[in-house]
Amino acid sequence: MMKLNYIKHFGKFAFAAVLAFGVVSCEDDEPVSAGEGDPLTKNIVSVDATVTALQPNVGEGNLTPFAVTIGNSFSSDATVTVKVTFDNGDVSTGTALVPAGTTTGTGSLTMPSDDGFIPEGLVAENAGTLSATAILLDELVEGTTYVVSPNSTDIGIFSDTLGIAGGLNSIFDWSNPQNADLDFYVIDEAFTAIFEDSETGSRFESDLFQTNGREDGVYVFYTVIFTAPADEAIDYQVLSTLPDGSLNVFEGTLPAGSPQGSFIPLGSFEKVTDEVSGTISYTNFTAL
The missing domain is CATH 2.60.40.1940 (Immunoglobulin-like)
Known part of the structure; x- marks a missing residue:
């Protein structure tokens, strides 16, 4: 009997609590908000x-x-x-x-x-x-x-570019590579020596101008037409990836009938070493 009486009184208490909560809720007419930044109100x-x-x-x-x-x-x-x-x-x-x-x-x-x-x-x-x-x-x-x-x-x-590689990393591409074969060179501004050359016979020619072992100064990209249809102009691009990953672009067109076997300048750049920090940079890119 005591057990049944306890359950009976507990049930009355629970019912009273629910009733009281309902009264409070009904009296609170303020809108519910999640606070500042509430997606429903912002x-x-x-x-x-x-x-x-x-x-x-x-x-x-x-x-x-x-x-x-x-x-x-x-x-x-x-x-x-x-x-x-x-x-x-x-x-x-x-x-x-x-x-x-x-x-x-x-x-x-x-x-x-x-x-x-x-x-x-x-x-x-x-x-x-x-x-x-x-x-x-x-x-x-x-x-x-x-x-x-x-x-x-x-x-x-x-079409293709090269990654960062401890210098100026360049790739040379041109139109109609099935019938035109061009070679790629890096020569000093005074045209006293060929510092880099790429003569693979494939569609792309590439060159990594090494940061070490190259004096500061101005250098020039050249191409030599090994073979090409005499009646066709050739579009070209030299894409150079700098040490920071940025890209310099030289674009141009070799006119139809351009001489074969001759050095044709495409663009120049300057290698500079900071006297204080020793940081090497490539700058003053100029299309030719």
């Missing part, structure tokens, strides 16, 4: 963001600069995240800083690595896209989240 603002490739064609694995323009300025710096997507599905990201009070900033990202595919032409056109994916203000605005409304930009991918 203001979401869309910002237009356009990405421009500072080099319309890029190299796989290379460091590539870009610019970002947003639709309005802010009172604090804004960091915009940019994504590149290749047609093969490879993705890479980078950021650009848009200073306070302005609408444009610059940044860079490292392109996805080489997948081994070589296009028939000098460039695989529209083989990737650049787009903004996010924006973050240095000074957050309470109750407001900013998102980007991106505009994608198409980019092309060069």
